[in-house]
Amino acid sequence: MKDFEKQVSAVKQELEDNKQRATSYDVARAAGVSQSAVSRCFKQGGSISKKMRERVQKVAVELGYQPNAIARSLITRRSNIVAVVINNNTNLYYPELLVELSRDFNKRGVHMLLFTLENESDVTNMLDQVWQYQVDGVILAAQLKDTQLNFFSERSIPFVYYNRTTESGPCNSVTCDVAEGERMLVDHLFKSKHKRFCLLTGPADSAVSKKRMQGALERLHELDVDDIQIVAGNYSYSSGYQQIKTLILEHQWQPDAIICANDIMALGAYDAAIKECNLSVPKDISIVGFDGAEPASWQSYQLTTVSQPLERMADAAVDILMQRIENSALPPEKRVFSGVFIKGKTCK
Amino acid sequence: MKDFEKQVSAVKQELEDNKQRATSYDVARAAGVSQSAVSRCFKQGGSISKKMRERVQKVAVELGYQPNAIARSLITRRSNIVAVVINNNTNLYYPELLVELSRDFNKRGVHMLLFTLENESDVTNMLDQVWQYQVDGVILAAQLKDTQLNFFSERSIPFVYYNRTTESGPCNSVTCDVAEGERMLVDHLFKSKHKRFCLLTGPADSAVSKKRMQGALERLHELDVDDIQIVAGNYSYSSGYQQIKTLILEHQWQPDAIICANDIMALGAYDAAIKECNLSVPKDISIVGFDGAEPASWQSYQLTTVSQPLERMADAAVDILMQRIENSALPPEKRVFSGVFIKGKTCK
DNA sequence: CATAATTTTGACTTCGAATTCAAAAATGGT
DNA sequence: ACCATTTTTGAATTCGAAGTCAAAATTATG
Numbered sequence: 001m002k003d004f005e006k007q008v009s010a011v012k013q014e015l016e017d018n019k020q021r022a023t024s025y026d027v028a029r030a031a032g033v034s035q036s037a038v039s040r041c042f043k044q045g046g047s048i049s050k051k052m053r054e055r056v057q058k059v060a061v062e063l064g065y066q067p068n069a070i071a072r073s074l075i076t077r078r079s080n081i082v083a084v085v086i087n088n089n090t091n092l093y094y095p096e097l098l099v100e101l102s103r104d105f106n107k108r109g110v111h112m113l114l115f116t117l118e119n120e121s122d123v124t125n126m127l128d129q130v131w132q133y134q135v136d137g138v139i140l141a142a143q144l145k146d147t148q149l150n151f152f153s154e155r156s157i158p159f160v161y162y163n164r165t166t167e168s169g170p171c172n173s174v175t176c177d178v179a180e181g182e183r184m185l186v187d188h189l190f191k192s193k194h195k196r197f198c199l200l201t202g203p204a205d206s207a208v209s210k211k212r213m214q215g216a217l218e219r220l221h222e223l224d225v226d227d228i229q230i231v232a233g234n235y236s237y238s239s240g241y242q243q244i245k246t247l248i249l250e251h252q253w254q255p256d257a258i259i260c261a262n263d264i265m266a267l268g269a270y271d272a273a274i275k276e277c278n279l280s281v282p283k284d285i286s287i288v289g290f291d292g293a294e295p296a297s298w299q300s301y302q303l304t305t306v307s308q309p310l311e312r313m314a315d316a317a318v319d320i321l322m323q324r325i326e327n328s329a330l331p332p333e334k335r336v337f338s339g340v341f342i343k344g345k346t347c348k
Numbered sequence: 349m350k351d352f353e354k355q356v357s358a359v360k361q362e363l364e365d366n367k368q369r370a371t372s373y374d375v376a377r378a379a380g381v382s383q384s385a386v387s388r389c390f391k392q393g394g395s396i397s398k399k400m401r402e403r404v405q406k407v408a409v410e411l412g413y414q415p416n417a418i419a420r421s422l423i424t425r426r427s428n429i430v431a432v433v434i435n436n437n438t439n440l441y442y443p444e445l446l447v448e449l450s451r452d453f454n455k456r457g458v459h460m461l462l463f464t465l466e467n468e469s470d471v472t473n474m475l476d477q478v479w480q481y482q483v484d485g486v487i488l489a490a491q492l493k494d495t496q497l498n499f500f501s502e503r504s505i506p507f508v509y510y511n512r513t514t515e516s517g518p519c520n521s522v523t524c525d526v527a528e529g530e531r532m533l534v535d536h537l538f539k540s541k542h543k544r545f546c547l548l549t550g551p552a553d554s555a556v557s558k559k560r561m562q563g564a565l566e567r568l569h570e571l572d573v574d575d576i577q578i579v580a581g582n583y584s585y586s587s588g589y590q591q592i593k594t595l596i597l598e599h600q601w602q603p604d605a606i607i608c609a610n611d612i613m614a615l616g617a618y619d620a621a622i623k624e625c626n627l628s629v630p631k632d633i634s635i636v637g638f639d640g641a642e643p644a645s646w647q648s649y650q651l652t653t654v655s656q657p658l659e660r661m662a663d664a665a666v667d668i669l670m671q672r673i674e675n676s677a678l679p680p681e682k683r684v685f686s687g688v689f690i691k692g693k694t695c696k
Numbered sequence: 697c698a699t700a701a702t703t704t705t706g707a708c709t710t711c712g713a714a715t716t717c718a719a720a721a722a723t724g725g726t
Numbered sequence: 727a728c729c730a731t732t733t734t735t736g737a738a739t740t741c742g743a744a745g746t747c748a749a750a751a752t753t754a755t756g
Contacts (some may be wrong), residue, residue, distance in 0.1 A: 019504070021503070023741090023742055023743085024742065024743060024744095025742075025743095028706095033705080033706085034705065034706040034707075035706085035707095035742090035743080035744095036705070036706055036707080036708095036743095036744080036745085037704090037705065037706075038743085039742095039743055039744055039745085040704095040705090040744085040745095042743090043744080047703070047704065047705090048704070048705085049703080049704060049705090049752095052704080052705085064503075066476060066479050066480050067480060067742085067743065067744095068422075068480065068482060068741090068742050068743065069477075069480040069481045069482070069743095070418055070421045070422050070427060070481065070482050070741090070742080070743095071422055071711090071741070071742035071743045071744090072742080072743055072744075073418045073711095073743095074416075074418050074419055074422055074710090074711045074712070074713095074741090074742080074743080074744095075710065075711045075742085075743060075744050075745080076711090076743085076744070076745095077711080079418060081461070084462075088447050088450075088451075094443065095442065095443035095446075098443075098446070098462065098464070099436050099464050102436075102462055102463070102464040103436075103464065103466070106463075106464075106470070106473070111461050111462075111477065111481065112461065112462045113429070113459050113460065113461055113462075114432075114446065114450055114459075114460045114461075114462045115450070115454075116446070116447050116450040116451065116454075118451070122454070125454070128414060129417075129459065131414050132414050132415060132416065132417040133417045133418065133459065134416060134417070134418050155369070155412075156367070237642070237643075237646060241647065267646065267648075268646075270648075271646060271647035271648050272647075274647075274648075275647045275648075294585070295585075295643050298585055298615065298616075298619060299589065299619035299620075299622075299623045300615075300618075300619050300622075300623075300648045300649070301648070371711090371712055371713080372712065372713055372714095373712075373713095376736095381735085381736085382735070382736040382737075383712090383713080383714095383736085383737095384713095384714080384715080384735070384736055384737080384738095385734090385735065385736075386713085387712095387713055387714055387715085388714090388715095388734090388735090390713090391714080395733070395734065395735090396734070396735085397722090397733080397734060397735090400734080400735085415712085415713065415714095416711090416712050416713065417713095418711090418712080418713095419711070419712035419713045419714090419741090420712080420713055420714070421713095421741095422711090422712080422713080422714095422740090422741045422742065422743095423712085423713060423714050423715080423740065423741045424713085424714065424715095424741085425741075
């Protein structure tokens with residue numbers, strides 16, 4: 001056995017005895033080089049000779065060495081971690097979003113720290129954690145107060161608002177053109193002679209719901225429709241079900257079209273209309289949603305809706321964020337995508 | 349202005365000028381104490397006088413200081429980060445799981461690094477990242493090869509298998525008693541005189557599907573049923589739809605009961621039976637699933653299924669993992685939960 | 697072959713918080 | 727008021743990789 005190999009296995013033995021993981025110093029010692037050399041060896045484009053690189057790499061593999069990302073982050077001031085914040089109490093369709101974001105970030109060697117918010121205290125906690133963990137950036141798929149957004153700006157942590165934006169002032173955001181989408185839906189309903197409209201909203205504090213309902217209302221007003229009833233749901237299937245059941249059976253007010261703030265509620269409304277009110281969809285009543293959630297396309301439903309281009313929106317969000325991380329001087333950017341009208345079978 | 353306040357605002361100014369975030373040294377300097385004191389102040393049960401704590405805290409707030417979690421992790425060898433790995437190409441119901449895990453971990457001040465796997469190279473990449481980021485532990489809601497599991501054991505990274513387990517040898521896992529669940533379903537069908545069974549499986553490489561289908565098969569054999577057809581799906585709604593449509597319309601073999609590897613496929617099967625084959629459920633054909641996914645309970649479906657106690661399972665997984673993180677000497681533990689039979693309306 | 701130009705290398709410092717240990721301060725008992 | 731005991735405090739070290747800079751090794755040039 002050569003001296004070289006002897007040294008390697010000695011170090012290896014020592015690490016095992018002490019149950020320690022290999023550090024760059026260990027690799028250096030085993031390979032008979034300096035720690036700097038090991039570091040450079042793992043750095044893209046580091047100034048290092050081929051011979052040295054091979055030698056170090058061989059030892060690194062032997063010892064199971066991988067650079068400690070924590071230590072690296074400390075000195076480089078780059079954690080390669082981004083926070084993704086989603087709002088849990090809304091039934092908007094986030095699962096697919098997470099997968100999509102994860103795919104995009106991983107491609108760039110960036111990792112996702114996931115935060116799910118349920119109440120206000122979660123928000124402040126999240127802000128603290130984001131700060132403590134030195135995340136490089138944040139994707140916000142949750143509604144925050146303006147003062148909470150300031151938290152990021154003050155600390156120059158780049159962030160992108162997903163599916164939301166700020167009305168006043170600049171910020172990075174990726175949204176779907178809600179007004180346009182709702183217009184398509186309303187126009188479609190109007191053209192087929194619907195007269196009495198019910199709007200089924202999301203939770204009162206949801207800006208997304210507000211935006212969508214407002215979009216629909218505006219168009220309805222433009223078309224001089226004023227037979228409108230507004231009912232408050234909370235994005236969930238059961239809220240859609242209950243609200244429509246109550247509206248029609250108890251309040252005895254029967255719309256000929258229901259415009260829902262999201263797809264899942266629309267499915268609830270659909271089931272209530274059919275099962276509870278003995279109505280036929282779309283003969284007696286039409287129903288539309290918004291999102292393009294998977295179940296909306298199932299045979300039993302085939303909901304008429306506007307589908308958000310989730311994949312492109314996720315790509316855009318990641319893109320915008322990564323750009324600001326690389327170059328903090330870039331000005332804010334709002335990217336707006338058009339939704340796709342899906343002609344289902346829940347409208348006349 | 350007192351000397352004290354003067355010093356604080358001087359430091360604050362300096363940080364702002366250099367666009368630096370406050371460190372414990374800055375706080376120490378501003379408060380006229382040592383860095384050690386600042387550190388102790390932020391440590392639960394640190395040996396520090398009330399007066400000092402208040403003084404430091406006041407300055408910390410003033411400077412917007414929060415301990416740098418990265419630096420802390422480096423010295424404490426505890427990142428307070430766990431990796432959660434989910435398999436993306438299966439349509440099992442993970443979204444709720446993520447929310448549940450997130451809630452539990454956050455309660456304990458632990459954060460989730462999310463990994464979604466799509467192919468084999470994602471796995472090796474994930475393993476490297478887990479190692480590099482010094483995660484304290486791992487929740488595995490994805491199928492891994494034995495050699496890949498060894499990666500964790502060799503490095504003594506605690507991990508918990510979710511919804512899966514190893515047959516041979518010990519490991520931490522949280523599962524639902526699949527055999528028992530399938531037995532309930534089969535028995536239910538058998539009692540109501542079903543004779544011809546179709547099993548609709550998940551993807552061939554899914555251990556979960558294998559387990560579930562095997563459970564159903566075993567019980568069927570015990571009951572001396574042998575009129576069984578096995579059809580391969582992939583957990584998705586559309587695979588369920590297509591496979592059942594094809595089976596009944598083209599192969600002209602009509603079962604009187606379909607046992608699906610998961611709920612979402614069962615819903616596809618349901619729709620295919622009704623819309624494509626003009627059958628009535630449950631009069632002509634019965635359908636059962638497994639999971640307790642949300643859409644299965646919707647009025648249009650009301651699927652008969654076995655529901656997994658997701659919340660308790662998530663709690664258990666977090667619990668087991670955190671225990672092993674605190675105390676690495678604990679022996680492995682397999683926790684098995686019973687599923688809950690949900691008598692829907694898709695069975696005679 | 698000598699010298700200049702270039703590349704490669706290693707010693708040392710840095711990032712920011714936690715911890716050890718000894719010194720200093722506060723407290724208690726008489 | 728004195729000494730013993732306990733509690734607080736701060737100086738110094740540590741974690742592991744990356745970057746700076748000067749020394750050493752290599753290559754190029756006349």
